[in-house]
Amino acid sequence: MSSETENNSVPQPTVNQYGEKVGGWLLFFSICLVVLSPLHMLAEMGESGISVARLGLICFSVYAGICLLGRRHDAVRIAKAYLLVLALVSSGLTFQQLATASQTNPAALYAVPLGILESVFPSLVWYLYLIKSERVARTYGLTHTRPSNLQVGLVLICFFLLFFGGILVQTIGKQTTNFKATAIKDEATLRCSRIGETATKFKAALDRLNMLKSVTSKAEITEGLETIKEVQAVQTQSLNEGQALAYFVRQNQAELRAENLSDVVEISGIYGDTYYAYHNALAGCLAAMKNWLEYSRDNYDAVSQNKPAAVAHYRTLYSEYQSALEKQNRAYSAHLTFAESYARQHPSVSKLINETISQQRTQ
Numbered sequence: 001m002s003s004e005t006e007n008n009s010v011p012q013p014t015v016n017q018y019g020e021k022v023g024g025w026l027l028f029f030s031i032c033l034v035v036l037s038p039l040h041m042l043a044e045m046g047e048s049g050i051s052v053a054r055l056g057l058i059c060f061s062v063y064a065g066i067c068l069l070g071r072r073h074d075a076v077r078i079a080k081a082y083l084l085v086l087a088l089v090s091s092g093l094t095f096q097q098l099a100t101a102s103q104t105n106p107a108a109l110y111a112v113p114l115g116i117l118e119s120v121f122p123s124l125v126w127y128l129y130l131i132k133s134e135r136v137a138r139t140y141g142l143t144h145t146r147p148s149n150l151q152v153g154l155v156l157i158c159f160f161l162l163f164f165g166g167i168l169v170q171t172i173g174k175q176t177t178n179f180k181a182t183a184i185k186d187e188a189t190l191r192c193s194r195i196g197e198t199a200t201k202f203k204a205a206l207d208r209l210n211m212l213k214s215v216t217s218k219a220e221i222t223e224g225l226e227t228i229k230e231v232q233a234v235q236t237q238s239l240n241e242g243q244a245l246a247y248f249v250r251q252n253q254a255e256l257r258a259e260n261l262s263d264v265v266e267i268s269g270i271y272g273d274t275y276y277a278y279h280n281a282l283a284g285c286l287a288a289m290k291n292w293l294e295y296s297r298d299n300y301d302a303v304s305q306n307k308p309a310a311v312a313h314y315r316t317l318y319s320e321y322q323s324a325l326e327k328q329n330r331a332y333s334a335h336l337t338f339a340e341s342y343a344r345q346h347p348s349v350s351k352l353i354n355e356t357i358s359q360q361r362t363q
Contacts, residue, residue, distance in 0.1 A: 020135065020138040020139040021139070022068065022069055022071060022139060023135070024135055025129065025133070025135075026068070026133065026135055026136055026139060029068070029079075029126055029129070030065045030068040030069045031065070032065070033061045033062065033064050033065030033068065033079070033082070034061070034062055034065035034066060034069070035065075037057075037058075037061045038058045038061055038062060041054045041057060041058050041061075042058070048097075051093075053089050053092075053093065054089075054093075056089075057085070057086060057089055060082050060085060060086075061082060061086075063078070063082075064078050064079045064081075064082040067079070071139060071140065072140075073140065073141065075140055076130055076136060076140050076142065079126075079130060080127060080130055080131075083123040083126055083127045083130075084123070084127075086123050087119070087120045087123040087124070090119035090120065090123070091116045091119055091120060093119075094116050094118075094119045095116060184252050184255045184256065184259065185259050185261065187248070188248070188252075188256060188261055188264050191241070191244065191245050191248060192245070192264060192267075194241055195238075195241050195242065195245060198234065198237050198238045198241055199238065199356075201234050201237075202231075202234045202235065202238050205227065205230045205231040205234050206231060208227050208230075209224070209227045209228065209231055212224050212227065215293060215296065218297060218300055221293050221296050221297045221300070222297065224289075224293050225290065225293050225294065225297070228286050228289060228290050228293070231286060232283070232286055235279065235282065235283065235286075238279075239276075239279055242271045242275070243271070245264075245268055245271065246268050246271045249264060249265050249268040253265055262348060263348055263349050263352075266346045266348055266349045267349050267352065267353070269342060269346070270339060270342060270353065272338070274331070274334050274335040274337075274338040274339075275335055277331050277334065277335070278328070278331040278332050278334070278335040280331070281324070281327050281328040281330075281331035281332070282328050282331075282332075284324045284327065284328070285321070285324040285325050285327070285328040287324075288317070288320045288321040288323075288324035288325075289321050289324075289325075291317055291320070291321075292314075292317040292318050292320070292321045295313065295314060295317050296314065299313075299314070339353055339356075340353075340354075
């Protein structure tokens with residue numbers, strides 16, 4: 001008899017002694033923890049892949065739900081802990097997803113505040129329910145002071161103010177992104193137009209230089225020097241615009257693709273090593289030709305009279321020009337070969353590149 005009395009006096013730490021059954025919204029919440037929430041997270045993992053964080057949440061959710069259904073004396077504390085962990089993990093996962101999405105769609109970044117609040121809202125509602133509900137207090141024998149309706153109302157008001165603030169941020173962000181996208185689109189169009197105009201001027205200047213059949217007279221020498229000066233000026237402009245376009249594309253690649261301007265991104269790949277190698281070789285060729293023609297102009301009479309020193313120096317400068325011209329031709333051929341290969345690898349811009357190559361081969 002004393003043994004039975006002793007056993008009956010031992011406290012039961014896992015189940016309380018109150019008669020209120022788990023029902024109503026409390027039962028629904030418990031079923032959500034045990035069944036619905038795990039199924040939802042499993043479905044999310046089916047779309048985005050297995051996540052250690054979600055697996056941990058599933059286990060914690062089922063455990064918290066079982067504790068509530070079993071009416072453990074500490075079930076409410078466990079459920080609250082779960083809701084806090086759920087809010088933190090959900091916020092982190094939402095931020096990660098939106099931050100990743102912003103790499104291809106910058107507008108997604110403005111949705112971060114609203115997305116986090118949406119992920120936290122269910123946890124907040126159920127947390128308030130657990131600390132306010134009389135059924136929960138009776139079922140688990142809670143005697144601590146529960147918050148007043150005013151306190152709960154202030155919490156909800158603060159949350160909804162933040163929620164609508166998030167909507168405002170997202171709306172302003174979308175408008176800002178749309179404005180920026182329009183500006184980027186206009187700038188891309190303007191830059192491509194300028195490059196096209198400069199390329200036409202560059203080709204025309206090179207054609208005029210190539211049309212110089214001979215430079216035997218002072219007039220022809222003067223014309224050749226003026227043409228070289230024009231080609232050098234247009235080449236500098238062409239290089240600057242090409243470099244500016246490549247930099248612009250690197251800085252705004254995601255926005256350009258989002259605005260269906262992938263062609264601009266692809267075409268900028270032409271401005272690579274072979275492009276700059278060709279222009280460096282061309283600059284060297286023009287400089288060598290300029291030196292040769294300037295010497296011919298300044299020493300025209302001595303060269304015409306076949307004075308040995310003048311003729312020797314003339315031939316040296318002409319030989320340097322010929323070497324620079326051969327180097328420029330090799331670099332030009334290498335760039336065209338690269339452009340043809342690049343066109344095959346990028347079908348979306350292959351037609352434009354091949355048309356340009358065809359025009360250049362006729363120079």
